[in-house]
Each structure stands twice: as structure tokens, then as C-alpha cells.
Amino acid sequence: MNSxxxxxxxxxxxxxxxxxxSKYLSERVYQLDAAHTTPAHELSDGVDYVPTNKFVLWGHHFTSVAGAAPIVGPGIAVIWGWLPAFLWVTVGTVFFxxxxxxxxxxxSARNRGQSIGTLSGRYIGPRGRNLFLVVIFLLLLMVIAAFAVVITDLLIGTPSSVIPAWGAIAVAAVVGQMIYRWRMNLLLTTVIxxxxxxxxxxxxxxYPIELPxxxxGMSPATFWIVALFLYAGIASVLPVWVLLQPRDYINGVQLFIGLGILYAxxxxxxxxxxxxxxxGNVPDGTPGLVPLLFVTIACGAISGFHGMVSSGTSSKQLDKETDARFVGYFGAVGEGLLALGAIIAATAGFRTVAEWEEVYSAFGNGGVGAFVDGxxxxxxxxxxxPASLSATILATMAVLFAATTMDTAVRLLRFVVQEGGELLKVNVSKSVATAIVLILGLGLTFSQGAGGEGGMRIWPLFGTTNQLLxxxxxxxxxxxxxxxxRNAWPALVPLALVFTMAFYAAIVQLGNLYDAQDWLLLGLDLVIVVAAVWVAFEAVLSMRSARAGESEDAELVDRS
Structure with missing residues (x-):
């Protein structure tokens, strides 16, 4: 097959x-209305609620949801062959x-920018909301800890990415000033x-940088992890226009340039x-394609993390409701393009089948390494x-996208902590919530050693948890x-397939964890499965009420 x-x-x-x-969804299903006042205008505060140019917001949204996952997932899943991965990425992107x-x-935009966890309280019920927040909390904690380790490994493994990875912060800070303070032309700002x-x-x-x-007093891995957490904590409390938004926008543009280079x-x-x-000759120990394909490739087909970003930060910056088509749907298309590039790199970047099989000698191999090398x-x-420059470009892409996902996840988890405080009738300030997030994230990351081994401790649960969400x-x-x-089938069909595959994978995983006597992950997986099933049950009850004629403004019944 020619790539x-x-x-x-x-x-x-x-x-x-x-x-x-996307035009059908926007006009017939969601019926987006340019005249509707968005939360960015209604609740504008200059920090989290900021009306934003749709191209800049797309950059923030796209790079926040992309991260390393659309590279890692497809880069691993091609072990079953390129066709299943290709079909799930393309069909999944468009319809899921x-x-x-x-x-x-x-x-979220129709509900004052509320997060998907808070929305579950209104549309599913208080009990469903509480369980929903548990799933979200665990998923975000996985993302923060694991991405810190992924970025650290890239900085150490590709030292030529260190200067552009950290220098991008300064570039983003200047770009933010150029857009919002100096009111410079967006095209000129982008070029600069x-x-x-x-x-x-x-x-x-x-000038590659390798730490001593x-x-x-810290090893290179420990130093980079601590530095990443400190940066993410600071970025999460700054107004979005100062660093988060311009950083994501520039990263989004450079990703398309990087993809353009790869595609050219x-x-x-x-x-x-x-x-x-x-x-047909997968290595021993490789799990079956069904259901693992559908949880191995999440970002790049469908991902619960995207819903948290959409409802956590992007909805608070939407200038016009009609911009949601470009920001939300085209953001997913952008990630599909990245996943497609990862599939091509991981299957056509090798000279022979034997060379490819050597890399994919066990399930879990490939990922970012196959993308960068291939x-x-x-x-x-x-x-x-030159090979070194090509690797630097691709490694920098991976680092910057993982970093933007990490700092967005820290901000989102801060929101979750504050929402949890509201449920407990406790006022948790922004700084306290951020400190709690950093302590928990660092604690998990260093729980099994100073090299950050604990950062990947609960990562095996990410795929199923993400798809259940x-x-x-x-x-x-x-x-x-x-x-x-309105017509709910465009949501119900993906819902049925994704829940079935994710639940199936979670049950398989429970058996594997029991056989491995990994009681910590077994317990966490069990909590996630029970919470997801319970929320799904509450959702079915809500759907029955809606089909029975309960209107949008009807009071919800407290089923707790």
C-alpha cells in the first residue's frame, strides 16, 4: 500500500x-445561534471568561485536546494492522x-459555561453528578501525572527539543501581549x-541541552518533572489570555506547519x-483487537477528555455560538489529521517489514518513538x-502538545476541586485548589521513585476511563x-458503541488486574466501572423522562 x-x-x-x-449538526441538530449571548460575554471577568477570536480559540482548544494521545494511541494500535486504526481514526473523527x-x-455554552460534571447534576441528577465528578477527577489526575513523565522522557531522549519547548513559553507571553494589549493584526502576530x-x-x-x-540536588528526570508541575500551576491561575491561550494558538499553527512538512x-x-x-502475526500477549482498539485510540477518534476541555475552558471563551462549529468540530478534525500522520509515520517510516516488526515486538511498543523516528x-x-532536524521538529511538536494538555488539565482539575468544595459547602480559593492539584499530582508521580515511575502507575486505566467518560x-x-x-440519534449511536466497547474493555481489564494481583488498580478500576454504570443508569432514566415529554425547563427529580 502506498502511503x-x-x-x-x-x-x-x-x-x-x-x-x-458538521454543517448538518450545527444547523439542524444543535441549531447554533449567532445572536445567543455566550458565557464569555455574559460572565466576562478577564481571567477565565474572555471573548476570543475563533481562530485563536481554535488553537487553544485543538492543542489542549490533542496532546500526545493522538500520537501515542495510533502509534501503538497499528500493531493490529494499519487498516483498523485508519478506519477508526477517520470514521471516529467524523461521526464520533x-x-x-x-x-x-x-x-456548556447554553448553560453559562458550566463543566460537563456540573451539567450532569442538571440533566442526570445530583447522584449522577457526584459519581461523574469522581470519574473526571481520576481521569485528570492520570493525564497530569502521565504527561509530565511523557514530556520528561522526550526532553531527556531528544535534548534538542529543550530550547524550543521552554522558549515557546516566552514566545506565547509576547504573542498574548501583541493580541490583547497592543491590538496587533492577527496574521502579522501569527507570522512573528x-x-x-x-x-x-x-x-x-x-545546541541540544542535556542536564548533568x-x-x-535532583536527577534530570526529577528536575524536569518538578519544573513542569511548577509551570503548569502558574499557567493555570494566570488569565487565559496571558499564556494559556496564545501558547496553544501558536502551538496549533506550528502543528499544522509540522503536519504540512510531514504530509509534503x-x-x-x-x-x-x-x-x-x-x-495476523501479532506478538504473544497482544490483547484482542475488539475491544482494545477502541480504547487504545481515544484522542484521534473520540475522547472523554475533549468534553472536559470543551466545557471547562473553551466554552468560557466562545465569542459567538456559531464559532462552536469551527472550534469544536474542526478541532476534532485537526486531531484526526495528527492521528492520521501518526499512523503513516508508524507504518511507512520503516524500510522493511522486519524492521517494523522489530519495533512492534510487544504490545505497547511504538507510540511517540515510532512517530518521531518513522x-x-x-x-x-x-x-x-537532516535526520536530526526532522526528529527535533517532530519531538518538539510532541512536547508542546503534551505540555499544553498538561497545563489545561491542571486548570480543569482546579475547577473540579473547587466544584467539589461547593458541594461540601466549603469555599476553596483558586490558589488553594491549585496547591491541592499540584500536591496530588506530584505525590502520584513520585509515589514509586524519584524518576517519576509513579506517573504511569494508573495510566493503564486511562483508555477505558476516558472512553466511558x-x-x-x-x-x-x-x-x-x-x-x-430535536434529533438525538447522532448522539445515541456513538454513545451505544463507545459505552459498549469501553465497558467491555473495563471488564477485561478487571480480570487481568485480578490475575496480576494488582489490588490498587483493581480497586480504582472497580470504582470507575461502578460509577460509570450508575451514571449510565441515571442517564437512561433521564432519557425516558425526556422522551415522555419533560421539557428543558422542567424541574429535575432528586433521585438521591
């Missing part, structure tokens, strides 16, 4: 999805992710910001996909860029649509 064929078909599917299906992300953004960022990439490739064995290399070299379409080889062969988010969207008398 160029995969690229063209994938781009055609994504284009049709945005031009046709776009619908889910746009739906969560619309639902991206030029500065790629200058840092060239500088980093020329001890920095301030595919166009000029048309490398052969050496991996099989269906791999993509670097494609760029070198297609555009003639996506299905629960879709249940809220479905209830809202039913109460408004």
Missing part, C-alpha cells in the same frame, strides 16, 4: 465530514469525535510568533506502508531535511437534545 493513497483518502473523509456533517466535542461545547518558534527549533537542534546527573514529505516520496493491513525518516527522505458526556448531550425535541 499517499492513505493520505488522500483520509483528507477527503475529513474534508467531507467538516463541510457536510466531532459530534461529541461540538456537543459538549454547545451544551511562528517564525520565533521555528527559530528556537533551529537553535535547539544546533545532579541539578539542584509523503507527497514527494510516497513511501510504502510496510506494515500489514491486518496483522516520521523523521519520511521527512528526511521526502524533503531532504466520552459515552457519559454523550448521554448528557442526548438528554438535552431530547428535552428540546
Amino acid at each position: 499517499l493513497v492513505l493520505l488522500v483518502i483520509g483528507l477527503a473523509i475529513f474534508t467531507a465530514g467538516y463541510l457536510v456533517y 469525535a466531532g459530534m461529541h466535542d461540538l456537543g459538549a461545547l454547545w451544551a 510568533g511562528v517564525t520565533a518558534l521555528y527559530s528556537l527549533i533551529l537553535l535547539g537542534d544546533r 546527573e545532579s541539578t539542584l 514529505a509523503v507527497l514527494f516520496s510516497a513511501p510504502t506502508v510496510v506494515a500489514p493491513a491486518f496483522n 516520521g523523521g525518516a519520511i521527512v528526511e527522505g521526502g524533503l531532504g531535511l 466520552a459515552s457519559l458526556t454523550l448521554s448528557i448531550v442526548a438528554v438535552m437534545l431530547m428535552r428540546k425535541g
Whole structure:
């Protein structure tokens, strides 16, 4: 199979999805209204609620939801063959992710920017809300701890990415001033910001930075993890326009440039996909394709984390409700493009099948490493860029996206802690909530050693937890649509498939954890499964009430 064929078909599917299906969802299902006053205007505070240009907001939303997951998931899942991964990424993006992300953004914007966890209280009930918040809390904690380790590994493994990764913070701070304080033209600001960022990439490739064995008494891994948490904590309490938003916007632009470089290399070299379409010779110990494919590839097909970003930060910055189509649905398409690039890099970036099989010698292999190495080889062969520079560009992309997801997740978890305080009748300030998040995140990350081994401790639960959350988010969207008398099937069909596959995977995982006698993860997985089933049950009751004619404004029955 020629990789160029995969690229063209994938781009055609994504284009049709945005031009046709997202238009149907926006006009007929969600009925987006430009005249509707968004939370950004109604509750404007200059910190979290900030009316934002849709292109800038798209950059924030896209890079926050993307992270490293659309690289890691597809980069691992091609072990079953490139065709299942390709189909799930393309079909999942168009009919699952776009619908889910746009739906969560619309639902929150219609409810004063409330998070999906808070919305569950209104549309599912108080008991469902409490259990929903448990699932969200655990998922965000997984993201924060694990992404800190992923970024650290990249900074250590690709030292040429250190300067551009940290220099991007300064670039973003200046870009924020250029947009909001100096009111400069957005196109000019973008050109200046991206030029500065790629200058840092060239500088980093020329002067890689490797930390000594001890920095301030810490190993390189410990130092980078602590630095990342401190940065994420500071970024999470600053007004979004100061750092978070411009950083994400510039990262979004540079990602599309990076993808353009990768796709151009595919166009000029048309490398052969050496991996099989269906791999009938998977290594021993590889789990079955069903249901694991649907939880291994989350971001890039559908992801519950996206609903938290849509309802946690993006909905609070939406200038016009009609911007939700571009921000939410096209944000999902952007992530699908990244996942497609990861599939091509991880299957066509190797010279022979034997070389590919050597990398994919066990389930879990591949991921970011296959993307950086395979993509670097494609760029070198297609555009003639030096291998080191190609690897630096791709590694920097991965670091910056993981970092934007991490600092957004810290902000979101701070919101969850504050919401939990409200439920307990305790006023938790922004600074206290952030301190709690950092302490819990660092505690988990260093729970098994100073190298951050604990950061991946509960990561095996991420896939199933994330997809269960996506299905629960879709249940809220479905209830809202039913109460408004609109077509809920675009939400119900993805909801049924995703919940079935995620629940199936969670049950399989319970058995594996029991056999491994991993009592901590077994207990956490059991809590997540019970909470998800309970919320799903409450959601079904709410759907029945909605179908019976309960209106949007009807008072909810407290089933607790």
C-alpha cells in the first residue's frame, strides 16, 4: 500500500465530514445561534471568561485536546494492522469525535459555561453528578501525572527539543501581549510568533541541552518533572489570555506547519506502508483487537477528555455560538489529521517489514518513538531535511502538545476541586485548589521513585476511563437534545458503541488486574466501572423522562 493513497483518502473523509456533517449538526441538530449571548460575554471577568477570536480559540482548544494521545494511541494500535486504526481514526473523527466535542461545547455554552460534571447534576441528577465528578477527577489526575513523565522522557531522549519547548513559553507571553494589549493584526502576530518558534527549533537542534546527573540536588528526570508541575500551576491561575491561550494558538499553527512538512514529505516520496493491513502475526500477549482498539485510540477518534476541555475552558471563551462549529468540530478534525500522520509515520517510516516488526515486538511498543523516528525518516527522505532536524521538529511538536494538555488539565482539575468544595459547602480559593492539584499530582508521580515511575502507575486505566467518560458526556448531550425535541440519534449511536466497547474493555481489564494481583488498580478500576454504570443508569432514566415529554425547563427529580 502506498502511503499517499492513505493520505488522500483520509483528507477527503475529513474534508467531507467538516463541510457536510458538521454543517448538518450545527444547523439542524444543535441549531447554533449567532445572536445567543455566550458565557464569555455574559460572565466576562478577564481571567477565565474572555471573548476570543475563533481562530485563536481554535488553537487553544485543538492543542489542549490533542496532546500526545493522538500520537501515542495510533502509534501503538497499528500493531493490529494499519487498516483498523485508519478506519477508526477517520470514521471516529467524523461521526464520533466531532459530534461529541461540538456537543459538549454547545451544551456548556447554553448553560453559562458550566463543566460537563456540573451539567450532569442538571440533566442526570445530583447522584449522577457526584459519581461523574469522581470519574473526571481520576481521569485528570492520570493525564497530569502521565504527561509530565511523557514530556520528561522526550526532553531527556531528544535534548534538542529543550530550547524550543521552554522558549515557546516566552514566545506565547509576547504573542498574548501583541493580541490583547497592543491590538496587533492577527496574521502579522501569527507570522512573528511562528517564525520565533521555528527559530528556537533551529537553535535547539544546533545546541541540544542535556542536564548533568545532579541539578539542584535532583536527577534530570526529577528536575524536569518538578519544573513542569511548577509551570503548569502558574499557567493555570494566570488569565487565559496571558499564556494559556496564545501558547496553544501558536502551538496549533506550528502543528499544522509540522503536519504540512510531514504530509509534503509523503507527497514527494510516497513511501510504502510496510506494515500489514491486518496483522495476523501479532506478538504473544497482544490483547484482542475488539475491544482494545477502541480504547487504545481515544484522542484521534473520540475522547472523554475533549468534553472536559470543551466545557471547562473553551466554552468560557466562545465569542459567538456559531464559532462552536469551527472550534469544536474542526478541532476534532485537526486531531484526526495528527492521528492520521501518526499512523503513516508508524507504518511507512520503516524500510522493511522486519524492521517494523522489530519495533512492534510487544504490545505497547511504538507510540511517540515510532512517530518521531518513522516520521523523521519520511521527512528526511521526502524533503531532504537532516535526520536530526526532522526528529527535533517532530519531538518538539510532541512536547508542546503534551505540555499544553498538561497545563489545561491542571486548570480543569482546579475547577473540579473547587466544584467539589461547593458541594461540601466549603469555599476553596483558586490558589488553594491549585496547591491541592499540584500536591496530588506530584505525590502520584513520585509515589514509586524519584524518576517519576509513579506517573504511569494508573495510566493503564486511562483508555477505558476516558472512553466511558466520552459515552457519559454523550448521554448528557442526548438528554438535552431530547428535552428540546430535536434529533438525538447522532448522539445515541456513538454513545451505544463507545459505552459498549469501553465497558467491555473495563471488564477485561478487571480480570487481568485480578490475575496480576494488582489490588490498587483493581480497586480504582472497580470504582470507575461502578460509577460509570450508575451514571449510565441515571442517564437512561433521564432519557425516558425526556422522551415522555419533560421539557428543558422542567424541574429535575432528586433521585438521591
